[in-house]
Amino acid sequence: MPWRRPRKHVERARDVDRSVEEMLQQKAEHAEEDEAVDLAALDGASVVEAAMGEPDQPQPPSELATKLGEAVAGVDLESEAAGPAGARGARSLGRGSSRPVPADAGTFGQAHSSTPSSRASLLAPSPAASQDEASDPLEVVVSLPEAGIDLQVEAARGLWLKNPVMTASGTFGQGTEYAELIDVSRLGAIVNKGTTVHARPGNPQYRIAETPSGILNSIGLENPGAEAVAKRYGRAWAELGVPVIVNVAGYSVEDYVTVVREMEGTPGVVAYELNVSCPNVKGGMLFGMDPGLAAEVTRAVKAETGKPVIVKLTPNAPDVVAVARACEEAGADALTSINTVLGMRIDTKKRRPVLGTGSGGLSGPAIRPIAVHITYQVAQAVSIPIIGAGGITNAADALEFLMAGASAVQVGTATFADPLAPIKVVEGLAAYVRENGLSSIRDIIGAAQAKRDSAGTEYAQ
Amino acid sequence: MILETGRVVSTETVADLGTVLVVSSPGIATRAHAGQFVHVRPGDRFDPLLRRPYSFNGIDRKRGEIELIVKPLGEGGEWIAERRGGDPLDLLGPLGTSFVVHRATTHLLLVAGGTGIAPMKVLAEQAAAAGRNVTLIMGGRSIHHLWPAHRLPPAVEYVTTTEDGSFGIRGRVTDAMPEYLSWADQLCACGPWPMLAAVGRMRDEAARSTSVIAGRDVLLDAQIAVEQHMGCAMGVCRACVIVTAHGNARVCREGPVLSLGDVRFEGGEPATVGVIT
Incomplete structure (x- = not known):
């Protein structure tokens, strides 16, 4: 008797994107209907889901903790013991593992003093930690390399983060995906995938191509639309333990305003980053190319929300510094420097561009010198915080941006190669502060600026 | 994961199939389960930058070992294929x-083209060990592009096709399929x-047909594993998206194993x- 996939079961693939939580819930609902059995179950492994389901339970990051050396973070004893990897679990148990203490979400998104006293909240045992009998919260916090180091920065006017490290839009999904692998609560903030008013299917294949020390992409802002993003991820964002910055994209001023309106009030959201620089959709880069248009969209969004508004600059603009100045005058609270650089690869066998859209956006270490240079130039021209982005793979790369004048950084493409890269940047910056006897990471912001003109770099002391 | x-x-x-x-x-x-894949980092630097996805060609839980077929394609593939015993590999x-074999299945037909042998070999091994009848149709350009048949479990019956006729049936796997569908x-x-x-066209024909066709149900219910240029493999970058009956699907998350009937083709692509826009 041939087995038929229950209709509802197949329906689960309809959504272009769903939270892990949602999937697991649906999986549980359909578990009984599913007669299918994985053969692997016969030699002792657990039964897995049918073809369209989520393949694997989120794994406890015990192996990750091992990779991170002495920093044991997020080992969940219960699920480790219940999981199939008994032998590895036993190894983890020997490390005095316990839950990490989630940072106090209450401090996110509020302008507060950067004095060390605000870190006290990080040391307080959270409810989650106190329920875990095996844990000693203080000990765990101290074991994190960044604990006790002042990494706080004002990433945008009014937005203080516990450290300068964010993820870059489009390389971290909605934050829930990599949360299966790393402790995202150790990051300063995450930036979600570019969000538009309506759902977008994205661009034709191929959407990605490798280049020397980088990648070209032309995804085309595939996303389920603002309303769906807010609905699906709001709850997850509230529980991630890390502030979320929503990346907003559009084709008209009204589009940007509408997305922000839809996202207002979504849990976890602390700021907006305006993607006025997407090279992969027609008109997407328009606003970022022209100082007047960039200012117009900035002003309109500022009028819509009280949250900080960050504008992501494109290196493809004829005069990036002019765009940066215009955004600052229009009320932008920070600038992200930079988005991808336009590029192309040709398939010499097929005699046509590799990417389906022809050209795409270049990212990765290949563009880092361009990004550092623009950051340096923009830092001289504006007095609002700058968030450096472009090819950052480790703390040394991040320091280049900070010394060029950025107050925070975004790690993007590097995460694809090394999912631990953002966390390693946090740890590396902490080590730098400690080893150089700095009072805080803020000491080195703008340190490489040759001259400080009166145009205002006073935040970069 | x-x-x-x-x-x-x-x-x-292994001949022209690749490095195992x-x-x-x-x-x-x-x-690991049959059909799933592992994303391998080619080195510890960022050039080449992207990890490479490889389907499991073997899963040995007792020894804690996995087996991969690596084609030395591109700089990253070459680097991985050049690894030697004792070398570390970032996985x-x-x-x-993963593929799911139904409880009621007693006769399992597996069809593999080229390096598509990998998940089929794992399924063949597991299904044979579980006492099911397994027939594996494997095809390639020539005998040098086939998995060595003597390295399949003895209980697995196999049929080979080569495009140049150097081994087995001259032609493609789909030429050998009709006979086994019933x-x-x-x-x-x-x-x-x-x-x-x-295979999708065979399914479409079966679906359209009003008369009784042998193997119709088998085609309608078929599962396939697909590949697509991939970035993160974590579901965030949306590089590996394909079109399904239910909208866009990420090969790395909703795939690589999908219901054949859900996947949308255009010509052979x-x-x-x-x-x-």
């Missing part, structure tokens, strides 16, 4: 969906897009995603 530094146990070039790497990776081997996996009560396939599209 986990990040794990595996250690290469042995490597061996046996990697000690207990954490991944314990969790992320297991990722994606024998089977479940079909799983993996291979290049043109092959999967050909995946259907075009989206529109240029």
